[in-house]
Every structure is written in structure tokens, then in C-alpha cells.
Amino acid sequence: MKKLLAPLATFTALTATATAADLPRRAPPPVFTPVPVFTWTGAYFGINAGYVFDGDTRFDRTVGTQGNNNVALAAGLRPVVAHVRDDGFTGGGQIGYNYQFGTGSGIVVGIEADAAYTDLNRLETFSNTTNLSAGVTPSASQFTRVNQYRGGLDFLGTVRGRLGYAFDRVLVYGTGGFAYGGVDNQVVFYGPNTATPFFVGRQNNIETGYAYGGGIEYAVPTDSFFSRLNFFNSSAVTVKVEYLHFELGNRAIPIPGVNGAPGAYAARVRNEGDLVRAGINYKFGTF
DSSP: OHHHHHHHHHHHHHHHHHHHHHSOOOOOOOOOOOOOOOOOOEEEEEEEEEEEEEEEEEEEEEEEEETTTHHHHHTTSSOSSEEEEEEEEEEEEEEEEEEESSSSEEEEEEEEEEEEEEEEEEEEEEEEEEEOOSSSOHHHHEEEEEEEEEEEEEEEEEEEEEEEEEETTEEEEEEEEEEEEEEEEEEEEEOTTSSSEEEEEEEEEEEEEEEEEEEEEEEOOTTSTGGGGOTTOOSEEEEEEEEEEEEEEEEEEEEEBOTTOOSEEEEEEEEEEEEEEEEEEEEEOOO
């Protein structure tokens, strides 16, 4: 019996050991990693490009300030109001900061400053012929006045507040604030039936005003095409499309007589326009 029990005990022990080795080991509990929620909070910088349409340099309230130049205005020889309309390319850059109340979705406030080159420079010519003298031959009584107006905007910049609402990675916003630009406007009134300038006024300086508009901005996923352009290793890359209306100036400029012309004029000038542009921003900060 002893000879039978000893082998049986050994076999039982070996079988138990082999069975225990075949049992699955208890795996450690999985570590929970929260999915990061995108936030618009942070500083950013970027570039933009677009098109200025319906650009308008408005010359109005033209008056004669010396001599009897108001006679030419009343006769229609010199325009009281003139418009120079132009459109063209714009491109530049921007910097700013956003703060989002809450995560995922919520109100976003921010401030942005930008500066851009503008390709606006156009010349308009207006001429009128009238009979100023009665009782003389028609050829002697007809006077033609040629009047040229140039409207130009070399650059445009703004400092604006932004207020919007974020739907996760989509931000819809309105914007408005201070605007400035380099204007280059000119008025030349030529003498009767000649190409000699009689009155010349020019405005070539930085004018200030305001701008307002709105847009939509989208934070692209990390595996998108635009994320491959993240040369600065920013926390996010965003793309935007926005519209702005701007108005600059509304200043009276003198138009004095030259080449011996008597008297002087003055006109009130304002540059305004609308632009649509697209941009890309590099955002830094995730808090």
C-alpha cells in the first residue's frame, strides 16, 4: 500500500502544478487616459491674404475757400462730390490672444492686431464743358475744366476685440475696433481748356478710423493637411475666413491755387472699403 500511495501523491502534486501554470494570469486594471478637450485659450500668430472690394475714396463737401471759386462749383465745372472706386489684393499677418469660458463649448473673448499691404491706387478724370459768357461766339464762350482725383491705400492695420462662441473646434465670432492706414489721395483741377494744373491738393499720411466684421475659425485635427504645416510646433493650427468693413479719415484737405491761379478750394476726404480674407494661425497654450 505504501508503495502505491507514494507514486500517487507525487502524480497528484505534479498535476496540480501543471494545472496552475496553465491558468490565465490576472491582468492589471486598465489605466484611464482622459481624451483632451480642445480649448481656444492661448496666444496665436499667423498670416492672411484676401481681396478688397468696393473700395471707395470719397471727395465731398468741396467748397471755394478764397476768391469766386464757388461759381465754378455752381456751374458744374468743378465737382462738389467725386468718388474713386477701386479693388485689389491684400496680404499680411496677425497676432492675438483668446480666452474661453469653459471647455468644449462656450463664450470666447479675445483681442487681435493685424497689418496688411493693400493694392489700391486708382486715378479718375472728370471733365465738364459749359457756356459761361452770353452774347459771344460759341467757340469763345465754351470752357472745359478737367478734374483729376486719385485714391490710394498703401496698407491697412487694425486692433480689434473679438467675441464669439465655440462649438468645440469651430469658433464663430464678431469683431470690431480701431483701424489705421496709409492713404495717398490727390486732387488736381486743371485750367480752362489747358493741361496746366491750377489747383492741387494732396493727402499722404496715416489716417485712423474703425473696422468691424465677423468670421469663422476652425481648429484642424492633428492628422489633417494643415497640421503638417505646423513648422513652429504649436499646440494647434487653426484656419479662418473673415469679413471686415473699414473707414478711415473724413478729413478736410486744402486745394490751393498753383501756377498763378487765384483762390483756393477745400474738400473732405474719406477712404473706406470691404475685404474678405482667409488666414492660418498657430496657437500656443492649452490652459
